Amino acid sequence: MSDPGYSGFFKEQGDTAIVHAGDYLNKLSGERIERECRERLKGGCREIVVDFSQTEIVNSIGVSILLGVIDSAAGTGARVVFSDLNQNTVELFEMLGITKHVEVR
Amino acid sequence: MKDLNYKQPRINPLAAERGKLIHTFGALAELGQEVSNRQGFHETIRTSLHLILGSLAIMRGGVARFSRFSHELNMVAGRGLGDNFPLSLALCYEDERQFLAAGLYPIENSQAKALPFFQVYDRSLEISRVELVLPLIMRGELLGAVFLGEKASGDRYTSHDKDVLCAMGRHIGVAIAQRNMLAELERKAEENHDLYENLKTTYKDTVRAFAAAIDRKDKYTEGHSVRVGKYAEAIASELGWNAEEIEGAAVAGYLHDVGKITVERKIINAPYRINAKESSELNKHPGVGFEILQPIHHPYADVPLAAKYHHERIDGRGYPDGLYDTDIPYIAKLVNVADSFDAMTTDRPYKRRRPANEVIDDMKRNAGKQFAPELVTAFFRGMLRELNGESPERRFRKLLGREYMETEGLSAMLQTTLNEMAPTSPLTYVSFD
Ligand SMILES: [Fe+2]
Ligand SMILES: [Fe+2]
Numbered sequence: 001m002s003d004p005g006y007s008g009f010f011k012e013q014g015d016t017a018i019v020h021a022g023d024y025l026n027k028l029s030g031e032r033i034e035r036e037c038r039e040r041l042k043g044g045c046r047e048i049v050v051d052f053s054q055t056e057i058v059n060s061i062g063v064s065i066l067l068g069v070i071d072s073a074a075g076t077g078a079r080v081v082f083s084d085l086n087q088n089t090v091e092l093f094e095m096l097g098i099t100k101h102v103e104v105r
Numbered sequence: 106m107k108d109l110n111y112k113q114p115r116i117n118p119l120a121a122e123r124g125k126l127i128h129t130f131g132a133l134a135e136l137g138q139e140v141s142n143r144q145g146f147h148e149t150i151r152t153s154l155h156l157i158l159g160s161l162a163i164m165r166g167g168v169a170r171f172s173r174f175s176h177e178l179n180m181v182a183g184r185g186l187g188d189n190f191p192l193s194l195a196l197c198y199e200d201e202r203q204f205l206a207a208g209l210y211p212i213e214n215s216q217a218k219a220l221p222f223f224q225v226y227d228r229s230l231e232i233s234r235v236e237l238v239l240p241l242i243m244r245g246e247l248l249g250a251v252f253l254g255e256k257a258s259g260d261r262y263t264s265h266d267k268d269v270l271c272a273m274g275r276h277i278g279v280a281i282a283q284r285n286m287l288a289e290l291e292r293k294a295e296e297n298h299d300l301y302e303n304l305k306t307t308y309k310d311t312v313r314a315f316a317a318a319i320d321r322k323d324k325y326t327e328g329h330s331v332r333v334g335k336y337a338e339a340i341a342s343e344l345g346w347n348a349e350e351i352e353g354a355a356v357a358g359y360l361h362d363v364g365k366i367t368v369e370r371k372i373i374n375a376p377y378r379i380n381a382k383e384s385s386e387l388n389k390h391p392g393v394g395f396e397i398l399q400p401i402h403h404p405y406a407d408v409p410l411a412a413k414y415h416h417e418r419i420d421g422r423g424y425p426d427g428l429y430d431t432d433i434p435y436i437a438k439l440v441n442v443a444d445s446f447d448a449m450t451t452d453r454p455y456k457r458r459r460p461a462n463e464v465i466d467d468m469k470r471n472a473g474k475q476f477a478p479e480l481v482t483a484f485f486r487g488m489l490r491e492l493n494g495e496s497p498e499r500r501f502r503k504l505l506g507r508e509y510m511e512t513e514g515l516s517a518m519l520q521t522t523l524n525e526m527a528p529t530s531p532l533t534y535v536s537f538d
Binding site: 028059060061062063064065067068070071088091092095096097098100101 | 124125128131132135148151152154155156157158159160161162163164165184185256257258259260
């Protein structure tokens with residue numbers, strides 16, 4: 001998969017930002033996603049939807065970055081939605097207690 | 106908690122436990138790799154922090170490196186600790202002692218209020234919701250600390266969690282230890298470099314001061330040592346030596362007559378040809394010079410040998426040892442050319458300076474007898490190149506004076522002499538007349 005660049009991660013719909021996690025989440029480059037989310041939250045975004053449809057697996061770096069997004073959203077009272085998670089990832093997030101903080105669609 | 110219309114999936118608890126283990130070990134394996142990858146230190150620590158937070162789904166945390174000099178924990182990476190978390194946290198000796206005694210194991214903030222560190226930073230740790238502090242200790246040395254906030258699950262840390270954190274902490278400890286070692290090496294290298302530069306400067310200053318002291322003894326040959334040093338430098342650079350070697354040749358020139366400081370002033374300055382007794386007194390100066398210079402550590406080799414043998418001749422008729430050509434250290438032969446040239450081109454107590462054509466002729470005739478021929482040609486070449494404007498330096502002009510260098514036909518004479526001397530090899534011209 002080619003690098004979609006900064007803006008490529010995001011799609012805006014009203015005050016919702018949709019983020020495509022891809023596999024960028026699992027590397028240090030995932031910090032970019034986190035930074036962009038924070039920018040949008042500051043800009044008044046009320047909901048962040050993380051789309052996992054292209055994500056095979058989430059590793060520890062990915063978890064850390066998602067927690068960063070969750071923490072930022074909690075700071076502004078915005079909602080975080082995880083969509084299109086595969087079964088393995090749902091189970092992992094469930095075990096780690098991440099699903100307590102987000103809506104899973 | 107927000108209103109979440111989330112449906113609890115059905116999970117087999119055994120499979121779940123296995124999945125969690127795989128996730129944790131994945132993080133541990135990656136951390137090990139990260140540390141051995143040897144990329145930038147800050148990047149390694151940032152990645153390590155992600156891995157440690159992600160492995161147990163910890164909401165926030167940071168990694169600090171301990172500075173033994175300032176006795177502080179300096180934050181290297183942090184996530185979610187907030188802007189007010191201190192960048193440097195001072196540690197007292199009691200804290201360090203207690204940390205070392207407890208070893209690499211997480212300390213619960215809530216249970217450590219007795220330690221000064223937790224009293225001083227109580228508020229900061231509270232605001233940033235730090236629950237655990239993991240001192241990074243390896244081989245009895247405190248290297249840093251990891252600060253950890255609450256788990257996403259809201260559960261307390263289990264002993265299994267703490268074991269995982271210890272394992273990860275060891276990896277981060279290794280990364281910091283590597284960094285410290287590298288920093289120490291760099292510091293030492295720099296220190297050595299500075300020290301060496303310093304020594305060299307001190308050495309050069311001492312050499313110049315010494316040369317001036319030698320020359321002051323001899324009122325007729327004032328500046329002789331310094332000039333010989335400059336001529337030696339000119340010959341060495343003409344021979345294509347490197348900067349260090351050229352500097353060495355200059356130093357050998359500056360110090361060649363250092364032995365004269367023990368010779369009586371009236372002999373050195375005698376306004377007549379000195380007698381045999383006085384001459385034997387004067388002839389001790391190479392040996393004395395060697396004695397003086399030998400115990401000193403010189404950054405350039407052969408400086409003492411240059412002093413000892415600068416009056417040897419390649420035909421074996423020099424002093425003090427009457428050595429032949431190849432037995433004479435090269436630097437001594439080089440200094441000999443520079444020394445003789447200066448003796449001929451300056452006024453002496455009993456002799457006026459000789460004109461350029463005579464000096465050139467004398468040196469040419471003595472090439473292969475007193476002098477190594479290729480050193481004479483190197484000397485002439487240097488002079489000629491300056492006369493022809495081929496070298497930017499004005500060394501000969503400065504040393505000999507403008508008038509001397511503007512002697513009628515000097516350039517042509519040097520050229521002819523060089524042409525004549527060209528086929529002379531250093532070993533075929535030894536004469537024993
Ligand atoms: Fe001498
Ligand atoms: Fe001399």
